[in-house]
Amino acid sequence: MTPCLSEITPLTSIPIIDKSIDVTILIDQIARASEEYSFFQIINHGVHQDLCDEMLNAVASFFQLQASEKACFTQNDTKDGRVFSFFLKDDGALSGKVSLWSEAFAYLWNPPKLVLVGDVSAVFAKEAGVLMDRLLRLLSRGIGLEDEYLKRLGNNPTYKAQANYYPPCPDPEKTLGLAVHTDILLLTLVLPSQVEGLQVIKDGKWMLVHAVPNAFCYRHPRPTRVVWMSVLSNGRYRACVIEP
Numbered sequence: 001m002t003p004c005l006s007e008i009t010p011l012t013s014i015p016i017i018d019k020s021i022d023v024t025i026l027i028d029q030i031a032r033a034s035e036e037y038s039f040f041q042i043i044n045h046g047v048h049q050d051l052c053d054e055m056l057n058a059v060a061s062f063f064q065l066q067a068s069e070k071a072c073f074t075q076n077d078t079k080d081g082r083v084f085s086f087f088l089k090d091d092g093a094l095s096g097k098v099s100l101w102s103e104a105f106a107y108l109w110n111p112p113k114l115v116l117v118g119d120v121s122a123v124f125a126k127e128a129g130v131l132m133d134r135l136l137r138l139l140s141r142g143i144g145l146e147d148e149y150l151k152r153l154g155n156n157p158t159y160k161a162q163a164n165y166y167p168p169c170p171d172p173e174k175t176l177g178l179a180v181h182t183d184i185l186l187l188t189l190v191l192p193s194q195v196e197g198l199q200v201i202k203d204g205k206w207m208l209v210h211a212v213p214n215a216f217c218y219r220h221p222r223p224t225r226v227v228w229m230s231v232l233s234n235g236r237y238r239a240c241v242i243e244p
Helices: 023-036 049-063 067-073 120-142 227-232
Strands: 016-018 039-043 082-084 087-089 097-099 103-108 160-165 188-190 199-202 205-208 216-219
Touching (some): 016 023, 023 039, 023 120, 049 103, 067 082, 120 188
Parallel strands (some): 016 039
Antiparallel strands (some): 039 216, 082 103, 103 160
């Protein structure tokens, strides 16, 4: 199911949650947003705006490098990260797949490995990690569990980061930045740019997620792959289907 840009409507009701409010109200809002949308934006999250801007600028600079400068990151066995493109299967194509209009750089960030971005990645990883830990505690309490329960499910978890770059497209109706998907990770935080393009499915319809200044997007993983989230919440926390 591929969204048609002309048929996408603004999702004006998507939850925007202020992390600085009373914790009891905060837990209730996060639980409700997770049940109804599997997706929400969070503001006053504790990660400094200047740091977020620096991280986005550093990543943009990385993708502007010449292909020869990024060549060392295109090998699957590189330890510092990997640059790659996304594809869709297409039996009609000569190669059996069609490239999407994007480029990505995936790396481990605990400890951070994005050497070309510089020290900003280490600081950003630390502050975003604090936010992720806090969200796990709030999600635990939202389903009646103790604070540390969801966090304890993984012993020494692996933190992964991925930067997606979507260059300007002359005819966006004919391509996608990413294929329609749900995430398979325990918790996904997205630091978006202010260029709108992220879409989610709500009640069977594609909705545009408006860019909110200094906000992170949170979304739930695919329950068929991460069974514990669906089971422990008794089906209350669903997976979010997205397409940027």
